[in-house]
Amino acid sequence: DNDCDGTVDSFTTTCGVGACAATGTCTNGVDSCQPGTPAPDDSLCDAVDNDCDGSVDEDFVPEQTTCPPAACDDTGTTSCQDGQVHDSCDRPCVSLCREWNFVGPIVDLGYDAQGMCDDVDSDGGHAVETDRWDQPTSRWEGHPCGLPVNNFPVLVANGYALRTDTLSTWYQEGPEILSPLEVMFEPVWNLVSLPPWATPMDANAACAEIRNQGGCPEEIVRYDCTTAQFEPHPCGLPNPFDLVAGEGYFVRVSAGSTWLLGPAITNVTDRAFTVSWVTDTNESCHVEYGTDPANLDQTAEDLRGPGTADDLHYVDVAGLMPETRYYFDLVCDTTGRNDNNGNHYDVRTGPTLSATTPDNARGVVLDCSGQPAADVAVYLQIRDKDGQGSAGRSTWLSDLVVTGDGGNWVIDKTAARVADLSARFVYSSSGDEEFQWAKAGSDGSGKQTVDTGSDAPSPDLPLSCPGGCP
Numbered sequence: 027d028n029d030c031d032g033t034v035d036s037f038t039t040t041c042g043v044g045a046c047a048a049t050g051t052c053t054n055g056v057d058s059c060q061p062g063t064p065a066p067d068d069s070l071c072d073a074v075d076n077d078c079d080g081s082v083d084e085d086f087v088p089e090q091t092t093c094p095p096a097a098c099d100d101t102g103t104t105s106c107q108d109g110q111v112h113d114s115c116d117r118p119c120v121s122l123c124r125e126w127n128f129v130g131p132i133v134d135l136g137y138d139a140q141g142m143c144d145d146v147d148s149d150g151g152h153a154v155e156t157d158r159w160d161q162p163t164s165r166w167e168g169h170p171c172g173l174p175v176n177n178f179p180v181l182v183a184n185g186y187a188l189r190t191d192t193l194s195t196w197y198q199e200g201p202e203i204l205s206p207l208e209v210m211f212e213p214v215w216n217l218v219s220l221p222p223w224a225t226p227m228d229a230n231a232a233c234a235e236i237r238n239q240g241g242c243p244e245e246i247v248r249y250d251c252t253t254a255q256f257e258p259h260p261c262g263l264p265n266p267f268d269l270v271a272g273e274g275y276f277v278r279v280s281a282g283s284t285w286l287l288g289p290a291i292t293n294v295t296d297r298a299f300t301v302s303w304v305t306d307t308n309e310s311c312h313v314e315y316g317t318d319p320a321n322l323d324q325t326a327e328d329l330r331g332p333g334t335a336d337d338l339h340y341v342d343v344a345g346l347m348p349e350t351r352y353y354f355d356l357v358c359d360t361t362g363r364n365d366n367n368g369n370h371y372d373v374r375t376g377p378t379l380s381a382t383t384p385d386n387a388r389g390v391v392l393d394c395s396g397q398p399a400a401d402v403a404v405y406l407q408i409r410d411k412d413g414q415g416s417a418g419r420s421t422w423l424s425d426l427v428v429t430g431d432g433g434n435w436v437i438d439k440t441a442a443r444v445a446d447l448s449a450r451f452v453y454s455s456s457g458d459e460e461f462q463w464a465k466a467g468s469d470g471s472g473k474q475t476v477d478t479g480s481d482a483p484s485p486d487l488p489l490s491c492p493g494g495c496p
Contacts, residue, residue: 044075073109123251128274130219143171151194185217185274206290233261241283242495296348315354337467376447389484394491398433415452
């Protein structure tokens with residue numbers, strides 16, 4: 027009785043590791059803890075140390091797979107990553123023709139034009155030149171591979187002209203492109219690209235979505251590298267082509283605007299995330315999700331209730347596990363299932379962070395007639411401007427304005443995290459920027475940038491009326 031309290035050796039003990047971990051009690055010098063029985067090996071990909079040797083999934087055996095027709099390769103290999111089986115057939119890649127290709131990032135590459143040249147070469151290709159379209163001057167800016175000339179950054183949402191002298195496959199590696207994604211348009215021609223999670227659409231659907239968000243699209247042009255021909259599609263005409271992630275497209279607009287690509291994944295924490303998206307017609311939609319892409323066995327309904335028919339859909343997915351990858355599909359009663367072309371959408375929850383005092387940004391959304399709006403999603407992202415605190419941009423946050431709210435929205439800025447979700451995004455009480463975006467489907471959209479010290483309340487956020495293009 028070392029602490030002289032009349033009780034001898036009475037405390038809880040632990041033993042074993044991994045799946046064999048157990049607890050027991052030490053009483054009168056005897057430890058009752060008995061570790062579990064280890065599995066024969068650790069070949070199951072489940073992020074659990076099943077054979078209790080201190081390592082996780084180390085006995086997983088890769089298998090060869092047959093890739094679907096849309097993949098860049100004929101065969102692939104499975105691997106175990108973070109307790110999930112991954113197939114190399116699913117690696118982000120772009121097939122390159124000899125001579126010119128119009129391409130774009132399908133991951134956040136994070137390098138410059140020479141980095142693109144080197145990356146293509148490392149995959150067995152041979153890049154000769156990378157060009158970008160300079161919107162303000164409407165001129166090409168070229169970087170000859172290997173020369174210290176015009177070594178511009180390669181940015182998500184932008185398209186690039188890439189010249190190679192051999193057929194090859196370009197495997198892109200890097201962090202996932204965060205959703206939602208801004209595509210910036212300047213008057214006349216813009217060279218843009220789509221992320222892999224963008225809602226599947228053809229050229230006419232893209233024109234309609236850009237117009238609904240206050241833009242004035244006139245034409246979308248793609249380049250067929252197999253024929254070395256441009257294929258223009260004036261907005262609204264029949265026979266539109268499909269837009270494909272990883273390809274670059276010229277978009278001609280008559281006025282500057284921003285296109286917010288979705289579905290938007292916002293409010294990601296350790297236990298929840300929000301999905302919002304727009305459909306062409308008013309319909310009822312929900313989200314089906316789960317940790318196994320082959321078994322999406324859980325359902326989350328629109329925040330306004332099951333059966334809500336609208337062209338804007340807003341679903342909170344809650345009750346999740348920290349640091350876990352979830353797969354989900356968007357399911358609607360008219361347009362059917364959107365499973366991201368068979369790949370499912372996915373999001374990984376973050377770690378649990380300590381509690382903090384809320385710091386709310388708030389404001390009012392007005393419809394295009396100047397009245398309080400309803401059925402509007404408001405998105406907010408904090409952007410470092412003063413060089414203090416966290417660098418770059420925060421994760422996206424959002425709120426849904428419904429009937430009866432008087433157009434009011436409220437978003438707790440302290441819920442914003444750094445891109446990898448590992449910590450809260452540290453911002454200044456004033457001096458940093460907030461990008462605020464309101465999206466109401468076919469009822470228009472609006473955007474503004476405010477200082478972090480001038481957001482409670484923020485200036486009224488008016489929606490632009492669709493159809494105001496020349």
